[in-house]
Amino acid sequence: MTVYGWVILGDAATKRVNSQEIIATAGKSGDLGAAIRAWEDDERHRMVHELGNLGRLVNDALDRLRQARDT
Numbered sequence: 001m002t003v004y005g006w007v008i009l010g011d012a013a014t015k016r017v018n019s020q021e022i023i024a025t026a027g028k029s030g031d032l033g034a035a036i037r038a039w040e041d042d043e044r045h046r047m048v049h050e051l052g053n054l055g056r057l058v059n060d061a062l063d064r065l066r067q068a069r070d071t
Contacts, residue, residue: 003036004036006024006036008032011025011026011030011032012024012025012026012032013025013032013035013036017043022039024036024038024039
């Protein structure tokens with residue numbers, strides 16, 4: 001079965017992200033849906049953090065360009 005890009009095989013689910021195979025398992029709780037949601041939440045937070053870092057790098061580069069132009 002496939003759910004939102006996840007291939008579910010019993011108590012485990014797999015998904016390919018950036019050429020990397022991700023495996024989520026139900027674990028001791030037995031709740032595979034919770035394991036998938038937890039991974040997706042962690043991935044979302046990681047992406048937001050990385051985009052914030054990229055934004056700061058771009059802003060710093062633009063500030064340096066403006067300063068160089070104004071001198």
